[in-house]
Amino acid sequence: MSDIQIELANINKHYGTYHALKDVSLRIEKGSFVALVGPSGCGKSTLLRSLAGLESITGGTIRIAGEVINNVPPRKRDVAMVFQSYALYPHMTVAENLTYSLRIKGVKKDVARKAAEEIAATTGLTGLLDRYPRELSGGQRQRVAMGRAIIRHPKAFLFDEPLSNLDAALRVQMRKEIRSLHDRLGATSVYVTHDQIEAMTMADHVVVMREGVIEQQGAPLELYDTPANKFVAGFIGSPAMNFVPGTIAANGHEVVLDLPGAPVMELGRQVEANRQVTVGLRPEHLSVVPLDEASLRLPVAVVESTGSMTYVTTATTPELTVVETGRTAAKTGDNVGVRIEPGNVHLFDRQSEKAI
Structure with a gap:
């Protein structure tokens, strides 16, 4: 003991x-x-x-x-x-x-x-x-x-x-x-x-x-x-986790994000169908990619570079922050591709805010 x-x-x-x-x-x-x-x-x-x-x-x-x-x-x-x-x-x-x-x-x-x-x-x-x-x-x-x-x-x-x-x-x-x-x-x-x-x-x-x-x-x-x-x-985590409203699809293993042009996203697990959720996405688990490889196509509001890291904030509601290692060619006003890895998605009940 x-x-x-x-x-x-x-x-x-x-x-x-x-x-x-x-x-x-x-x-x-x-x-x-x-x-x-x-x-x-x-x-x-x-x-x-x-x-x-x-x-x-x-x-x-x-x-x-x-x-x-x-x-x-x-x-x-x-x-x-x-x-x-x-x-x-x-x-x-x-x-x-x-x-x-x-x-x-x-x-x-x-x-x-x-x-x-x-x-x-x-x-x-x-x-x-x-x-x-x-x-x-x-x-x-x-x-x-x-x-x-x-x-x-x-x-x-x-x-x-x-x-x-x-x-x-x-x-x-x-x-x-x-x-x-x-x-x-x-x-x-x-x-x-x-x-x-x-x-x-x-x-x-x-x-x-x-x-x-x-x-x-x-x-x-x-x-x-x-x-x-x-x-x-x-x-816990810096920058803070992104939160996006979403709805679990009728099949229970996909989620639809409440973002413009967001596709249905595979969860890799079964969740109660049609449930209202908040989707948590850590900035370091998102990446800026060519548009044809992207999960999302989003406008850029701010690009901040520290040299070793670059923080890209989107002009969306809610806004997303993406952390990129090194530099990026993205500029304010650009449309960029953002990739989401399904394995790094967190789900929270919309009402209780408890993890699902």
Whole structure:
């Protein structure tokens, strides 16, 4: 049986009449990296803060290492939190910031300094121990915040959108550094982000939340390949999945897209006949092809090239985004052929939005 480090059972949180968390249950294995992801207001930060003890829950049970901690104060929960704002003491040096939690526990100065030097070597802060936060870059400050958490050897690391204040290039670098640290330390990490790319690239297990409930959880590619509903399908993946209304044909194994000139498309499986559906098409599973090889012939609204990738957006309702590797000759106003591979088509019930 898996070693469960954190268990959240039927967690509820009310702010007056607002129900922020609704019977949320989650089991986190020891040593795993779990990402809580979802749009603003979905409850992910509230759940993390409840785990840290910074929010009191209205109902449910929180266990860490098998111990119920509902009424345990934050400082005794043996978790370390890394915030978006770094939360460093400006009047303290890097070494003093790193060792603050040790010093208030009465650890001797020379022992604390040695611990700071070891953490500095792990986090790339060697040579910066005598600087103040104002003398550091954003990435260095975030490393200090992580080092301050690591030095405590907690039962779990809690990250609350720690990379939001960094520029794009530094975010990519720090993603790798945080994951590498997690692996070296054998830590249990819970990471809150609104950025699904961070969640997909860093986590072993992704939890997608919306309006205080867990919509789906699982391995990153499991959520990408088999989303449980239209919300998860649209949230996981970049650019977002295209959605087109459609109707299942009378034979039950073909679908007609609600797009101009759309042909009947083979599904490769049997579905209830005449059912109203939403068809999900990932941009990377579509391709621009010669018109005589195309599933669709569509006008182009926008062509955006990054050099390595080109994004073609069609002038249709709904619009489709196609991701092409490299360059394309397509220009705004052209009619282009778009090919759809039947094996990569996702179907969702039009009313319930659940995957079919």
